[in-house]
Amino acid sequence: SHDPDVPVVVMTAYGSIDEAVQAMKDGAHDFLQKPVDSNHLLLLIERALEARRLRTENVLLREEWARRYGFPRIIGESEALKRAVAETQRVAPTDATVLLLGESGTGKELFARAVHHLSARGEKNDKPFVAVNCAAIPETLIESELFGYERGAFTGANERRAGKFELASGGSIFLDEIGELPLAVQGKLLRAIEEKTVDRIGGRAPVPVDIRIIAATNRDLEGAAEAGEFRRDLFFRLAVFPIEIPPLRERGDDVVLLAQHFAQKFGKELRGRAAVLSDAAIVTLRAYAWPGNVRELENAIERACILADGLTLEPSDLSLKTATKEAAPTLDEIDLTGALAEATDRVVRFVERRKIAEALQAYDNNKTRTAESLGVSYKTLLTKIKDYNL
Numbered sequence: 001s002h003d004p005d006v007p008v009v010v011m012t013a014y015g016s017i018d019e020a021v022q023a024m025k026d027g028a029h030d031f032l033q034k035p036v037d038s039n040h041l042l043l044l045i046e047r048a049l050e051a052r053r054l055r056t057e058n059v060l061l062r063e064e065w066a067r068r069y070g071f072p073r074i075i076g077e078s079e080a081l082k083r084a085v086a087e088t089q090r091v092a093p094t095d096a097t098v099l100l101l102g103e104s105g106t107g108k109e110l111f112a113r114a115v116h117h118l119s120a121r122g123e124k125n126d127k128p129f130v131a132v133n134c135a136a137i138p139e140t141l142i143e144s145e146l147f148g149y150e151r152g153a154f155t156g157a158n159e160r161r162a163g164k165f166e167l168a169s170g171g172s173i174f175l176d177e178i179g180e181l182p183l184a185v186q187g188k189l190l191r192a193i194e195e196k197t198v199d200r201i202g203g204r205a206p207v208p209v210d211i212r213i214i215a216a217t218n219r220d221l222e223g224a225a226e227a228g229e230f231r232r233d234l235f236f237r238l239a240v241f242p243i244e245i246p247p248l249r250e251r252g253d254d255v256v257l258l259a260q261h262f263a264q265k266f267g268k269e270l271r272g273r274a275a276v277l278s279d280a281a282i283v284t285l286r287a288y289a290w291p292g293n294v295r296e297l298e299n300a301i302e303r304a305c306i307l308a309d310g311l312t313l314e315p316s317d318l319s320l321k322t323a324t325k326e327a328a329p330t331l332d333e334i335d336l337t338g339a340l341a342e343a344t345d346r347v348v349r350f351v352e353r354r355k356i357a358e359a360l361q362a363y364d365n366n367k368t369r370t371a372e373s374l375g376v377s378y379k380t381l382l383t384k385i386k387d388y389n390l
Contacts, residue, residue, distance in 0.1 A: 011031075011036060074107070081251055096240050097241065098215070099241070100217075106246070108176065112131070115172070116174075128171035131174040132145070132174065146164050147188065166209060169211055173211050174215075175189075175214070177219075178215040196208060227368065256277075260276075263275040275308065276313070304317035353388040356370070356384055
């Protein structure tokens with residue numbers, strides 16, 4: 001049976017440049033004219049086998065291949081990360097829809113770019129990768145941003161504008177924070193996925209698009225679908241191939257590898273030479289829970305490179321507050337000085353932070369169930385988690 005992963009070398013006695021070009025376009029790895037030099041043939045076979053290994057090994061973790069082929073490099077050696085990488089490389093060559101699941105700051109966009117780069121759409125770097133943060137676009141604008149609009153469709157629409165789906169045609173579109181997409185727009189997204197067409201606002205005919213969908217969320221999307229907050233049919237369309245991106249606290253010594261990488265990067269950028277971590281700093285990094293994951297670690301190392309007196313980063317430069325070493329403040333310790341409104345605000349913030357933290361722990365960090373138990377919207381909960389650095 002035909003195996004698309006088997007590299008093909010075309011050999012002919014009557015070849016021409018045009019035929020060679022056409023063979024390469026049709027997927028051949030290389031083209032040879034007879035008579036064939038055996039050493040040259042062996043070299044081509046070795047290169048073809050290396051190309052195949054590139055698609056089957058953990059290439060996303062290899063720095064040399066990242067430089068050579070332009071892949072986004074994913075740093076880490078933990079088994080949890082390797083599982084996610086292996087799944088990414090398995091699904092990337094297909095055109096299946098991918099749903100990336102993981103907490104905020106775990107690097108979901110990096111994995112999305114890896115899916116694109118390892119696919120036929122991205123291997124020649126000439127097809128677009130368009131990223132859209134669904135939570136960052138106001139609800140009143142999200143439809144026009146995704147699907148575009150015709151001139152005169154609404155006040156201020158002075159010219160036709162293509163949406164993100166059209167701009168991504170031929171390549172991949174990454175829908176980050178897909179769980180925040182309004183219900184009214186979810187139906188149109190479902191149609192775009194199923195029919196491979198989009199309807200511009202004010203348009204008279206559907207516009208065909210050829211795109212691969214990669215979505216991501218830090219939300220319990222299945223739970224949201226069961227609660228009626230997300231369309232079940234859209235969830236099943238998106239969750240063709242779900243990939244769990246592990247939080248940093250579950251990746252063992254990956255935190256040290258990442259910290260060393262960031263120290264070298266920011267040391268060179270800010271000081272002209274790579275920074276290093278002291279043994280005490282490494283102990284501190286391992287003890288911290290990293291609720292903000294890789295993004296929080298990157299920010300902490302950049303800040304440390306600015307604050308440090310030299311090129312060796314110490315625990316004091318990291319400015320981390322570990323929950324195991326600091327007891328939670330009690331109500332009696334709250335500062336009640338100043339005006340009544342100021343004191344009240346401090347008390348409210350104390351109670352809110354503590355209540356949210358307890359609810360998150362009670363529901364195993366399931367934000368959908370936490371929001372329901374607290375009687376607030378999912379978006380309000382996310383805002384407060386960020387505000388209180390939970």
